Amino acid sequence: MGRSESRAIRGAARTKAPRPDPLEVRASPVHGDGVFAVLRIAEGELIGSYEGRRYTPREAAGHILHGEVFYTFGLSDGSLIEGAEGGNQTRHLNHSCAPNCEAVETRADDGQIEIEFRATRTIRKGEELFIDYWLARDADDHGAYLCRCGAEQCRGTMLAPPPKRRGRRGPKA
Ligand SMILES: [Zn+2]
Secondary structure (H helix, E strand, O other), rough: OHHHHHHHHHHHHHHOOOOOOOEEEEEEEOEEEEEOOOOOOOOOEEEEEEOOEEHHHHHHHHHHHOOOOHHHHEEEOEEEOOOOOOOOHHHEEEEEEOOOOEEEEOOOOOOOOEEEEEEEOOEEEOOEEOOOOOOOOOOOOHHHOOOOOOOOOOOOEEEEOOOOOOOOOOOOO
């Protein structure tokens, strides 16, 4: 019974919002407030969506100069979500170089890009949830993005690693 049943539950969790809120925000040993699991979270489970005020790419360019960088989430179309205004608890997700969650862009019915967070492995009750911020390397002040996540493979920074050498080879003949 066990195995196929739990698979069915996981499938259900993927399609719609899961059961009672498995998250709690409290002080983190890594940085400021963090997000913690108060229930076991299954691999692949939807944890929440990033919410907040939306900025178009043009607005975003001016906003970064004045804004609170750590609550902004940059989207692939150049727009921003500012979690400090109207955001939910996912804005407190801290960075780790060995994260247990990932941020995934999805498209809403109206075409708007949404950011969904999903567990990339089973997360035990009491564990802090992390994503890899993978910040753009053109961020101005590298010193502000030092990472102290403590993971064995810590990069020492929340910035994305330098791009790998890109081969310009075409498809093999
Ligand atoms: Zn790190």
